[in-house]
Every structure is written in C-alpha cells, then in structure tokens.
Amino acid sequence: MVEVKLHDIGEGMTEGNILTYFIKKGDWVEEDQPIVELQTEKMVAELTAPTKGIVKEIFITEGTTIPVGTTILTIESERGSEKNESSEMQQKEYDYSVQLATSDDPETQTKHKKIKGPKRIKAAPYTRKIARELEVDIELVEGSGKDGRITVEDVHQFAQDRESAATKSDSTNKQIHWQSLMEKREFHNNEEANIIPFKGRRKQIAKKMTTSVYTIPHVHHMEEIDMTELLHFRKEIKSDLDVSVAAFFIKALTIVLREHPIFNAKLNEEKEEIRLEKAAHIGIATDTEDGLIVPVIKNADKKSILAIQKEMKELMNKARVDKLSPKEMTGSTFTISNVGPMGSIGATPIINYPEVALMAFHKTKKMPVVTDDDEIIIRSMMNVTLTFDHRVTDGGNAINFTNRFKALLENPKLLLVELS
Incomplete structure (x- = not known):
C-alpha cells in the first residue's frame, strides 16, 4: 500500500487546500498520472500518482486545508493481469450522463452526452464554494475568464438559467428550491453576507506580510x-x-x-x-x-x-x-x-x-x-x-x-x- 501525502512543493510551504480529485475510490491510476489539484500559498498545483495501481481510500474531502505531511489517499499496486479488468471498470464508471436544457418540459430537458475521463476545471476555490452552495455541477459551466477560467459570475449565470427553465415548468418547485439555497447562506445582523474563505494563497500572503511588518x-x-x-x-x-x-x-x-x-x-x-x-x-x-x-x-x-x-x-x-x-x-x-x-x-x-x-x-x-x-x-x-x-x-x-x-x-x- 502506497500513501500519497501532501509534500512540500514550494519554498516555505506549510499547507494546501484540496481543490479537485481527478480520480475516485476504486479507479486504476498510472504512474505520474495527475490525481488531485490543490491550492498552495503561491499556486494551483497537481499531485501525481507515485505508482500505478488501484485507489483504495481517499481520506481528505475537497475544500479541506491540510498541513504538509498529511496522507491524502492510498494506492494499492496491482498485478499486470488485473490491470485490464480495473481499466474496464474505470471506463464504465467514467462514462456518465449530464443534463442539458432542451425544452420547457423538465422531463424532456435532458439529453445524454458521453464524457470520457475526469474533466480539468479552472476555477478558484471561492468559485467552487459558490458552485457547491448553489448546487451547480461546475463541470457543466462554461468559463468566460481567461483561458476558459470559470468565474463566480459564470456560476451565478448558470444557476439563474437553470432556475429560469425550472420556472416555466413549475414555479412552486422553484420557490422551494430557492428557499433551500437561501438557508445555506451566511447572515450577520440579519443582513446577507458573502463569505470568502481565508485560506490558501490569501492566508499565506497574510502570514508573510505580517511577518514582514512585525519583523522589519x-x-x-x-x-x-x-x-x-x-x-x-x-x-x-x-x-x-x-x-x-x-x-x-x-x-x-x-x-x-x-x-x-x-x-x-x-x-x-x-x-x-x-x-x-x-x-x-x-x-x-x-x-x-x-x-x-x-x-x-x-x-x-x-x-x-x-x-x-x-x-x-x-x-x-x-x-x-x-x-x-x-x-x-x-x-x-x-x-x-x-x-x-x-x-x-x-x-x-x-x-x-x-x-x-x-x-x-x-x-x-x-x-x-x-x-x-x-x-x-x-x-x-x-x-x-x-x-x-x-x-x-x-x-x-x-x-x-x-x-x-x-x-x-x-x-x-x-x-x-x-x-x-
């Protein structure tokens, strides 16, 4: 069993935030295959598999900040004869359907599109957080930022378009759904407030600036x-x-x-x-x-x-x-x-x-x-x-x-x- 740990990939790095997994439990991975994307104090980086084998356990959930040295997941090496079977299972698991609006009728709003393998998403941690709050599958959002980067506005627009389609079929369901989303928002003094996570690069910038000001x-x-x-x-x-x-x-x-x-x-x-x-x-x-x-x-x-x-x-x-x-x-x-x-x-x-x-x-x-x-x-x-x-x-x-x-x-x- 091989443990994949968060190692120091930059000078002075102390922690990282898990952004996205490119694999899931039970998947077959090749050596040097990208398996997880994380945000360090200075960059967004990818960790690769140190060996080929099957992903046995994933210990850290997406969005979690962990210190250097933490075990993220484990990989169990497999014999070559088992590789084909695992690869076939993996391919079946990666072939999945996505919903796309095609009409005003919710029951006919979906069509199936095959997507091979995990998709690389360019989005900041805060953007991903907003997507989770709005129950938006970020893989379906088209990014308008530089190099296709997904912005907060893209996520909100996707959610708005989705809700508009739902309204045409059932305004009551939309109201219930909107209320459930609103309950997840943070409020201070009865006023709505957007919360920005204080971690990753912003947290590291703060640490370094504080050290500089108090030292020099x-x-x-x-x-x-x-x-x-x-x-x-x-x-x-x-x-x-x-x-x-x-x-x-x-x-x-x-x-x-x-x-x-x-x-x-x-x-x-x-x-x-x-x-x-x-x-x-x-x-x-x-x-x-x-x-x-x-x-x-x-x-x-x-x-x-x-x-x-x-x-x-x-x-x-x-x-x-x-x-x-x-x-x-x-x-x-x-x-x-x-x-x-x-x-x-x-x-x-x-x-x-x-x-x-x-x-x-x-x-x-x-x-x-x-x-x-x-x-x-x-x-x-x-x-x-x-x-x-x-x-x-x-x-x-x-x-x-x-x-x-x-x-x-x-x-x-x-x-x-x-x-x-």
Missing part, C-alpha cells in the same frame, strides 16, 4: 523622476524593439544594486550577519485573480534589456494562469512593484521578507515643471517609493541609491554607457 522597521523614501527622455527614447526604438519601461527599470536597478549592494542583501539576526548577495534576482509583484504572486527574474544583472523584457513577459503570463513553478517564484533578492499602469500615484509598500528593500513605480503623468532658468515646461513625471529595512541601512544610503537610479532613467544615454 520599514522606512519609505519617495522621489520623483522625469521620464520624458526615456519615453522619447522608447518611442524611437519601438518600431524595431517593443520594450516596456519596466525592463529599463529592472536593468537600471541591477546597475544601482551593484554599486549599493547593501540593498541586495538579507539579514540573519541569529548569526548576526548581513549577507550581500552577488547576483541580482529581481522579484516582480504581480496581481492575479487569486492574489499577489512574485515571479523572479534570476541573474537579471547578467541579462540584456531585451532578455529581461522577454522573460518578464513570460513569467507574468504564467502567473496570471497559475502556471509558475516553485523555482520561478523563489530566490528573489530585491522586489519591484510597478503599480503605475493601475493608476497609483503613491504608496508605502511592504518589503518582501526576508529581503531588505523594495521599489514601487507609480503613475507617469504630464506636469508643468519649473526649470533652473525659471521657465515652465511640460514634462512626464513619475513618483517612486523605495522601502528599506532600517536595521540594515539608513536614510542617507537610500537617498544616494534613489538619486543614482533617477540619474540613469532621466538620461537614457548614460544608462546605455553603463551597459557597455
């Missing part, structure tokens, strides 16, 4: 940068090279981090030492449907602006569809938060513990600026925030760091010279 004395240094020349330069090369300003930000930071390594460091209080990292691994705070994720560009200091642009795009696309591997989300030495495109003009972000600094880039907008000759001109200005660990470094270093970064962006030619 945060200081925020703010500066404004004239982006006019960089935007003009980017416009000139855009016909040949489509490079985002964020790629310039990252490359400029790697230069400044090399000159000010105290901001590319980690503090170990137990050993009473500050570790100055040799390589610059830049984390990119990325907003997703299920919460904040930080994919990492490894060795950004050794990569060109074009290479950074390509890798950044690939990582952010993976992040938005929960396809990042643990390796792609760990090991950062400095994090950036490019919130300007979302409209932010300022913020005091929290450091990505155990790093010692983070820089946020805010909205770039045209503003009147007074020159040294007392002339008023229109320039494209951007606010930046450098958050740093005051245990490790001080305000003077932060100002020097930001001034150097500002100089590189305000004079793109200087940036190019530094790269030569």
Whole structure:
C-alpha cells in the first residue's frame, strides 16, 4: 500500500487546500498520472500518482486545508493481469450522463452526452464554494475568464438559467428550491453576507506580510523622476524593439544594486550577519485573480534589456494562469512593484521578507515643471517609493541609491554607457 501525502512543493510551504480529485475510490491510476489539484500559498498545483495501481481510500474531502505531511489517499499496486479488468471498470464508471436544457418540459430537458475521463476545471476555490452552495455541477459551466477560467459570475449565470427553465415548468418547485439555497447562506445582523474563505494563497500572503511588518522597521523614501527622455527614447526604438519601461527599470536597478549592494542583501539576526548577495534576482509583484504572486527574474544583472523584457513577459503570463513553478517564484533578492499602469500615484509598500528593500513605480503623468532658468515646461513625471529595512541601512544610503537610479532613467544615454 502506497500513501500519497501532501509534500512540500514550494519554498516555505506549510499547507494546501484540496481543490479537485481527478480520480475516485476504486479507479486504476498510472504512474505520474495527475490525481488531485490543490491550492498552495503561491499556486494551483497537481499531485501525481507515485505508482500505478488501484485507489483504495481517499481520506481528505475537497475544500479541506491540510498541513504538509498529511496522507491524502492510498494506492494499492496491482498485478499486470488485473490491470485490464480495473481499466474496464474505470471506463464504465467514467462514462456518465449530464443534463442539458432542451425544452420547457423538465422531463424532456435532458439529453445524454458521453464524457470520457475526469474533466480539468479552472476555477478558484471561492468559485467552487459558490458552485457547491448553489448546487451547480461546475463541470457543466462554461468559463468566460481567461483561458476558459470559470468565474463566480459564470456560476451565478448558470444557476439563474437553470432556475429560469425550472420556472416555466413549475414555479412552486422553484420557490422551494430557492428557499433551500437561501438557508445555506451566511447572515450577520440579519443582513446577507458573502463569505470568502481565508485560506490558501490569501492566508499565506497574510502570514508573510505580517511577518514582514512585525519583523522589519520599514522606512519609505519617495522621489520623483522625469521620464520624458526615456519615453522619447522608447518611442524611437519601438518600431524595431517593443520594450516596456519596466525592463529599463529592472536593468537600471541591477546597475544601482551593484554599486549599493547593501540593498541586495538579507539579514540573519541569529548569526548576526548581513549577507550581500552577488547576483541580482529581481522579484516582480504581480496581481492575479487569486492574489499577489512574485515571479523572479534570476541573474537579471547578467541579462540584456531585451532578455529581461522577454522573460518578464513570460513569467507574468504564467502567473496570471497559475502556471509558475516553485523555482520561478523563489530566490528573489530585491522586489519591484510597478503599480503605475493601475493608476497609483503613491504608496508605502511592504518589503518582501526576508529581503531588505523594495521599489514601487507609480503613475507617469504630464506636469508643468519649473526649470533652473525659471521657465515652465511640460514634462512626464513619475513618483517612486523605495522601502528599506532600517536595521540594515539608513536614510542617507537610500537617498544616494534613489538619486543614482533617477540619474540613469532621466538620461537614457548614460544608462546605455553603463551597459557597455
């Protein structure tokens, strides 16, 4: 008998939430076959069968959060001669019928459609919870989100369409059904309230942010940068090279981090030492449907602006569809938060513990600026925030760091010279 346990599939992982089983008790599974989908603190991942055999027991129900090391199910290896019999039984169990509305008569509303094998569903844990509350088979819902992801709105629309069909045949039955659904809802002070589970990625984000805030004395240094020349330069090369300003930000930071390594460091209080990292691994705070994720560009200091642009795009696309591997989300030495495109003009972000600094880039907008000759001109200005660990470094270093970064962006030619 082989026990399938929740193992640590990511740095610092302590627990996971069981989302969906792709198998059921009695099924035959092949080695490395996906058997369960789960939500960790950073991603949606699949566990595969460590051996081929028959699923004997499933101990954890869907929607349950369990700690690392918990036994999820057991698999009993079978002799090769028994495999065919088990496979035939499994195929019979997987062939099932689904109901589809075809007329106003409930008795003629169904038609049978064969579906082979378990279906992979893309939906967040909260969406699945809503589906269970509304007694909606989520496998029948068509997702309108990115890459076919099922949203809460899709589930509600499916339930509404189903209820509308039922109303045409029997309004009384609909009322009874609706009342039974309403009884399952949570209420506070006699007002209806939607409940969002505080677990999975959201819970892990909370833990990490709390650790950062209570461990690190945060200081925020703010500066404004004239982006006019960089935007003009980017416009000139855009016909040949489509490079985002964020790629310039990252490359400029790697230069400044090399000159000010105290901001590319980690503090170990137990050993009473500050570790100055040799390589610059830049984390990119990325907003997703299920919460904040930080994919990492490894060795950004050794990569060109074009290479950074390509890798950044690939990582952010993976992040938005929960396809990042643990390796792609760990090991950062400095994090950036490019919130300007979302409209932010300022913020005091929290450091990505155990790093010692983070820089946020805010909205770039045209503003009147007074020159040294007392002339008023229109320039494209951007606010930046450098958050740093005051245990490790001080305000003077932060100002020097930001001034150097500002100089590189305000004079793109200087940036190019530094790269030569």
